Amino acid sequence: MVLPVRFVLMRPRNAENLGAAARALKNCGLSDWAWVTPEVEDLGPAHRLAVHAEDVLGGVKRPDTLDAAVSDCVWVVGTSSRKVEGKRRLSPRAVGEELVARAKQGPVALVFGDERSGLTNAEVERCHDLSAVPTAPEQPSINLAQAVLLYAYEVRMAHLADTAPPPGPLPLAATDAELARVEATLETLLGAGGFLVDEKPGRTAVRDLVAPLRRSRLTRNEARLWLAALHTVRKHFPGRDDP
Secondary structure (H helix, E strand, O other): OOOOEEEEEEOOOOHHHHHHHHHHHHHOOOOOEEEEOOOOOOOHHHHHHOOOOHHHHHOOEOOOOHHHHHOOOOEEEEEOOOOOOOOOEEOHHHHHHHHHHHOOOOOEEEEEOEOOOEOOHHHHHHOOEEEOOOOOOOOOOOOHHHHHHHHHHHHHHHHHHHHOOOOOOOOOEOOHHHHHHHHHHHHHHHHHOOOOOOOOOOOOHHHHHHHHHHHOOOEHHHHHHHHHHHHHHHOOOOOOOOO
């Protein structure tokens, strides 16, 4: 998947998170990411966690500022639970869909704050819109690498939906008359076999049996198969007229 979707991590301070985030991006077919003023010196733990994602880890950009990281982007979303006037608060799924849609116009970016305090007020203002994971109130914060995986997954799912081939033509649906023939044939056979009919006027147990077939919206071919099967069984009850 080649998409100009950039994951920007502000002041990341945990090497394990960086390695896990690299693996998460690779899992979802993404590789464009940046660390702005990382506070990590030893990347050994990151390499250990970046299983099969060393290329993503090694290809990270290191701009000095958020402005430099997103200067070429047409849309920038910050991950923050804050409410800011004039900025939409989007769900991760909505963000994934819009990132994929806007990526057709140019690079787009998703910005994550540091593990301790998240994005600063100035960084939030720099973003066009905001997004937050709707976590449970008992544990509202989410690990940085987990957040990267969650949003990367939504981007991948949106991309797969966007590039999926159009569905083929739907098979012809059974007409109401064909469904009525199935119901009538079934009622004849069950009546011949001694199946009890509901005594309530205008409502029979047979109709209850047929109701799931109607709800499933049988195709014309399926209705004909039902009729063929019922007529085969009907041969065991000679003297019965076709419905």
